[in-house]
Amino acid sequence: PSGLGPQPHTKDGKREMRFCVEYRGLNSVTKTEAHPIPRVDELKDKFGTAKYLSTFDLKA
Known part of the structure; x- marks a missing residue:
């Protein structure tokens, strides 16, 4: 998503270039x-x- 924050490219060990998005600025507001x-x-x-009951598990 453009305009959300800086988008640096990083190199991780032997892997190729990765695209990263910095969301801390967006998260702060x-x-x-x-x-x-x-x-x-x-x-x-x-x-x-109630006649019927549905359930689901929540994962934190």
Whole structure:
């Protein structure tokens, strides 16, 4: 993505030239949003009478 920050080219050991993007400048002005995982008791209160339940695993 152009315009997001410096794009230096680096040489890594015996490998060929690599294209790198520096995102620290963009990250410093990006607003973060927190979306906490609800507790099990809150979910039971909200969906206790549901007919179906879907689940998925979260990886940090």
